[in-house]
Amino acid sequence: MNYLEDKYEGIDGIKLYYQAWLPENPKAVVQVIHGFGEHSGRYKNVVNQLESKGYIIYAHDLRGHGKSEGEQNYVDSMDQYVEDEKNFYDLIKKKHSNLKIFMLGHSMGSGIAMYFTKKYESLLAGLILSGTGKYFGGEAGKIKRVFAKKMSKTFPKLRASSGVDPQLLSHDPKEVEAYKNDPLVNYKKITARLGWEMIKSFEESPNIVGDLKLPVLIQRGAEDSVMTGTEELKDAFKVSDFTYKPYDGLYHEIYNEFEKDRTRVLKDLIDWLDKHL
Numbered sequence: 001m002n003y004l005e006d007k008y009e010g011i012d013g014i015k016l017y018y019q020a021w022l023p024e025n026p027k028a029v030v031q032v033i034h035g036f037g038e039h040s041g042r043y044k045n046v047v048n049q050l051e052s053k054g055y056i057i058y059a060h061d062l063r064g065h066g067k068s069e070g071e072q073n074y075v076d077s078m079d080q081y082v083e084d085e086k087n088f089y090d091l092i093k094k095k096h097s098n099l100k101i102f103m104l105g106h107s108m109g110s111g112i113a114m115y116f117t118k119k120y121e122s123l124l125a126g127l128i129l130s131g132t133g134k135y136f137g138g139e140a141g142k143i144k145r146v147f148a149k150k151m152s153k154t155f156p157k158l159r160a161s162s163g164v165d166p167q168l169l170s171h172d173p174k175e176v177e178a179y180k181n182d183p184l185v186n187y188k189k190i191t192a193r194l195g196w197e198m199i200k201s202f203e204e205s206p207n208i209v210g211d212l213k214l215p216v217l218i219q220r221g222a223e224d225s226v227m228t229g230t231e232e233l234k235d236a237f238k239v240s241d242f243t244y245k246p247y248d249g250l251y252h253e254i255y256n257e258f259e260k261d262r263t264r265v266l267k268d269l270i271d272w273l274d275k276h277l
Helices: 040-052 078-095 108-123 138-154 173-181 192-209 230-236 259-275
Strands: 002-009 015-022 028-033 055-060 101-106 126-130 159-161 189-191 216-221 242-247
Touching (some): 002 078, 015 040, 028 040, 028 078, 028 108, 040 259, 078 101, 078 192, 108 126, 126 259, 192 230, 216 230, 242 259
Parallel strands (some): 028 101, 126 216
Antiparallel strands (some): 002 015, 015 055
16 A cells, blocks of 8 residues: 555645545545534545555545634634535545545544535535534534624634534544544644534535435444534435434444444445445
């Protein structure tokens, strides 16, 4: 396997860090979009399994996250994320013009992936959503909604508690501790603008997915309380090639659960990808 890391330019010239894992004789490419407050380096379980099955993985740190430039946990609009992703897609396609590209978005990344697909559906071979739903933050998110909406306009860079509880991400205490102690993970505070963009975008997501035609896979932990309203979002999809996989007993980060559990989840992901080559 070959590995590379570099930076590319986002939509406004911002420098965004990315990584790529490139097996010999690749089948296709998976473009990964991480979630709020984290970074591309937290997807090693996905990388290890997919790379061994012949899939190239490209993943970058969103603006304001990880090793990328930008104000921490801030974005002007969801469209900035989408267009950053388009620049990244163009970089990947230039390097691998003969391969299909699938997009995998987790949590906040699933929202970005849905909006990207709505705008650029013809570019992708399939869409994979992990830890997705209609409501970010569950009950806590509803309480923060009014605050985020108001502050987003008047004080967009005002910081407040994100409400993220690391204990609700995975049952594996090693994964929880790794998340809490990772210097590139900044989950405790969120800006008002990013908070509102996330809340608003996910609430509106059922309205944008009904016209999609490409194959879709949704994987979710049945005990996920970080993202809720997944059934409402699921029912909004009208694509004929649609797969929904809820996993009993699992939390939000299904790819970072105990090995016996994530192995099953990742096998389902690989089987779905193989089917859609």
